[in-house]
Amino acid sequence: MILTEESVQEIKKRAARYPHIKSAILPALTIAYRQVGHVDDEIYKEISSIIGIPKVEIAEAATFYTMFPKKPRGKYLLQVCNNISCALMGSDAMIKYLEEKLDIKLGETTDDKMFTMVGVECLGSCSTAPMIQVNMDYHENLNKEKVDKLIDDLRNNKD
Ligand code: FES
Structure with missing residues (x-):
């Protein structure tokens, strides 16, 4: 059980x-x-x-539903929206930046099992594009600096 x-x-x-x-x-x-x-x-x-x-x-x-991962994933599931509004606001570049920063591709998990990153369709937050859902929380109006801070904060979260 x-x-x-x-x-x-x-x-x-x-x-x-x-x-x-x-x-x-x-x-x-x-x-x-x-x-x-x-x-x-x-x-x-x-x-x-x-x-x-x-x-x-x-x-x-x-x-x-994509909201239910079907296999074990990292502590933090980064669901990166790549639908039209987010794409127009730079989600492609953000995904590329995250892939380089975390050294994983979409669908992969970091070696330390901290992060899994997937691409998803519209998460209903188009007016605050580009955005990422991390586990149950939305992070919006992202840019490179905010992504850096987000990843640092998640890495430093000790729980
Ligand atoms: S297109 Fe990204 S939240 Fe709608």
Whole structure:
């Protein structure tokens, strides 16, 4: 069992709120993702047995959303928006800068397991482009100096 008793109880509690049990799939995946840091076949199986929905339906929901990484990743997941508004405001150059700074390409994880960087579609923050989502937080109106500070702050975060 990968999910802790606390996660299992939280999933059951959330599931009880919904008249249609399928509505509990995304909250359950979110709880699992927050605990484990990714979701995979074993997690789908555990959620399936907790809420009584076929595993394939859990997997279908999980694979539809980029917000649920499917394999272990670094402590910080940098989701770099490269859709039209961010692209017009320099996201290509920002990605290139981050690739050089972190010595990884999109989709890769740094050797010290601190950072995984992926490219994503619009995150709904176009008016503050270019932007990056780091785990659950948005970092907006980025430029080279702000990216440097962001990476330094994350590296120095001791928790
Ligand atoms: S295009 Fe980047 S947030 Fe919308």
